[in-house]
Amino acid sequence: MAKILIIDDEQSIRSTLREILEYEKYTIDEAKDGQEGLEKLISDKFDIALCDVKMPKMDGIELLERVQMAGIDTQFIMISAHGTIETAVDATKMGAFDFVPKPPDLNRLLLTVKNALDKSSLVTETKTLKKKLSKKYEMIGETAALSEVKEMMDKVGPTDARVLITGPNGSGKELVARGLHERSNRASAPFIEVNCAAIPAELIESELFGHEKGAFTSAHKQRIGKFEQATEGTLFLDEIGDMSLSAQAKVLRALQEHKINRVGGDKDINVNVRVFAATNKDLRKEIAENRFREDLYHRLSVIVIQVPPLKDRKDDIPLLVDKFLEDIAQEYGTKKKSLNEKAIKALQDYDWSGNIRELRNVTERLVIMCGEEIGEEDVKKYLI
Numbered sequence: 001m002a003k004i005l006i007i008d009d010e011q012s013i014r015s016t017l018r019e020i021l022e023y024e025k026y027t028i029d030e031a032k033d034g035q036e037g038l039e040k041l042i043s044d045k046f047d048i049a050l051c052d053v054k055m056p057k058m059d060g061i062e063l064l065e066r067v068q069m070a071g072i073d074t075q076f077i078m079i080s081a082h083g084t085i086e087t088a089v090d091a092t093k094m095g096a097f098d099f100v101p102k103p104p105d106l107n108r109l110l111l112t113v114k115n116a117l118d119k120s121s122l123v124t125e126t127k128t129l130k131k132k133l134s135k136k137y138e139m140i141g142e143t144a145a146l147s148e149v150k151e152m153m154d155k156v157g158p159t160d161a162r163v164l165i166t167g168p169n170g171s172g173k174e175l176v177a178r179g180l181h182e183r184s185n186r187a188s189a190p191f192i193e194v195n196c197a198a199i200p201a202e203l204i205e206s207e208l209f210g211h212e213k214g215a216f217t218s219a220h221k222q223r224i225g226k227f228e229q230a231t232e233g234t235l236f237l238d239e240i241g242d243m244s245l246s247a248q249a250k251v252l253r254a255l256q257e258h259k260i261n262r263v264g265g266d267k268d269i270n271v272n273v274r275v276f277a278a279t280n281k282d283l284r285k286e287i288a289e290n291r292f293r294e295d296l297y298h299r300l301s302v303i304v305i306q307v308p309p310l311k312d313r314k315d316d317i318p319l320l321v322d323k324f325l326e327d328i329a330q331e332y333g334t335k336k337k338s339l340n341e342k343a344i345k346a347l348q349d350y351d352w353s354g355n356i357r358e359l360r361n362v363t364e365r366l367v368i369m370c371g372e373e374i375g376e377e378d379v380k381k382y383l384i
Contacts, residue, residue: 002117003027003045007037007063008052008079013102017050020106021113034058041072047120048113050100052079053087061091068095073123075116079104137178140323141316145308149176156303157183162255164300165278167307170357173278174238176305181234186274189233192226196247197239204247206263209254215264227260230273240300241281241292252296275300310352310359317348320356324363337367342376350383 004026006017011032018028029046031037035057041049049067053060064076078091078099092098097116100109139150156163157180165173174193181191199207206215210225226235237243243251254260255275259268277300286292310317321339329336339347352358362383370378 001025001027002047002120003029004048004050004113005029005031005037005040005046005074006050007031007034007055007060008050009033009055010052013052013079017104017109020104020109024110024113026113034060034063037063038066041067041074042070046074048075048077048097048116050077050079050113051096053091054081061087061094064091064094064096073120075120075123077112077116137175137182138323139172139175139179140319141313142319143313143315145313146316149305149307150179152303152305153179153183156180156305158185160184160274161302162274162300163276163303163305164283164297165276165305165307166283167278167280168309168355169280170355171307171309172356173280173307174236176307177234177236177238177276177278180276181236184234184274186233190230191234191236192230193236193238194226195238197242201244201247204244205250208247209250209260209262211263212265215262219264222262225260225262227254227271227273228269231271232273234274234276237275237277239279240277241279241283241286245291245293248293248296252293252299255296255299310355314348317359318344320359321347321363324360325367328364328367332367335372337370337372337374339366339374339379340376343374343379346376346379346383 004021006014006021006028007030008014008017009032014030014032018030021028029040029044031040033055034051037049037051038058040046051060051063058066060076060078064078067074067076076091076096078096079102080087080099081102089099097119098112100112139146141147153176163177163180165176167173177193178191181187194207196204206219206223206225208225208227210223210228211219213219213222237251250260254271254273258271258273260271261268283292283297287294287297321344325336325338347359347362354361365382366374366378369382
């Protein structure tokens with residue numbers, strides 16, 4: 001049941017609003033001034049605050065500012081007498097949901113409350129989804145090799161530095177990129193990923209920079225590229241070692257000048273993008289063999305983070321397997337299974353050429369094919 005806090009220094013207004021809203025089955029609490037309202041908003045969770053503009057001790061505008069600074073999600077509906085409507089409108093520009101004039105019109109009040117509750121639910125749902133997404137990309141492990149990576153991420157994430165992430169396939173390079181993005185001041189902006197190895201060489205430039213209508217045979221309409229999509233956010237160039245030299249030259253220009261041109265266009269487009277790149281290749285060797293631009297390498301590698309292979313962090317396998325078992329149980333809607341100590345030891349003794357991705361696949365195979373407790377023989381049978 002939705003909870004609403006009425007903040008007004010007039011007892012008659014509080015009583016009227018309480019009577020109306022309790023009749024609609026809302027849970028109501030009251031505060032006689034802004035200071036008391038702030039204390040209640042901090043100590044309890046409210047979906048909506050109906051807040052007067054002019055009050056003693058702390059007015060509604062100051063209360064709204066304090067609540068926003070504290071990160072409280074309560075939706076504010078300002079209550080305004082005729083002389084303060086302009087102020088109430090200004091409050092909506094500061095983040096209040098809406099305002100209702102005094103004396104409140106019943107239909108207008110209830111509609112505004114309903115709409116504010118819809119927004120409150122949407123905000124809560126969005127936060128929940130972000131937490132789930134963050135958990136999905138959480139880096140699991142406590143070994144020294146992984147701890148060093150996490151420490152670098154904590155230092156580098158809040159900056160705007162470009163990062164080159166290296167490591168073998170399946171080791172978690174994307175998790176590092178997403179973790180850096182979440183730690184940055186761009187976390188609320190887009191995270192756009194491009195797998196350079198999966199896009200044909202003749203299409204990579206259009207994918208990255210977009211194209212104008214008619215730029216080539218199949219360009220039937222204008223297309224916005226990944227650089228523009230990632231504006232104000234982060235662009236993750238995965239497997240950049242597979243990018244063509246012509247595309248590398250354009251990426252270099254974008255990094256140097258913060259400008260791009262769509263394919264078939266001659267207009268400069270400003271872009272504000274933080275770039276992370278990842279590769280499983282030795283880029284210095286690629287440079288020596290003229291397959292990768294040295295100047296682009298130096299632009300990308302302001303910070304280099306080396307993600308360790310699973311063979312260097314086998315002590316993390318029990319934690320990783322437990323996480324995978326939990327995730328798989330949720331995905332399948334089944335009870336979480338377990339591995340005994342000998343089964344875990346068998347996994348730790350295996351040479352994981354596919355790294356964490358392979359471990360995850362093997363864990364899912366064991367869950368599907370085995371009983372409630374997975375033993376050493378099960379692991380040996382299904383470890384392919």
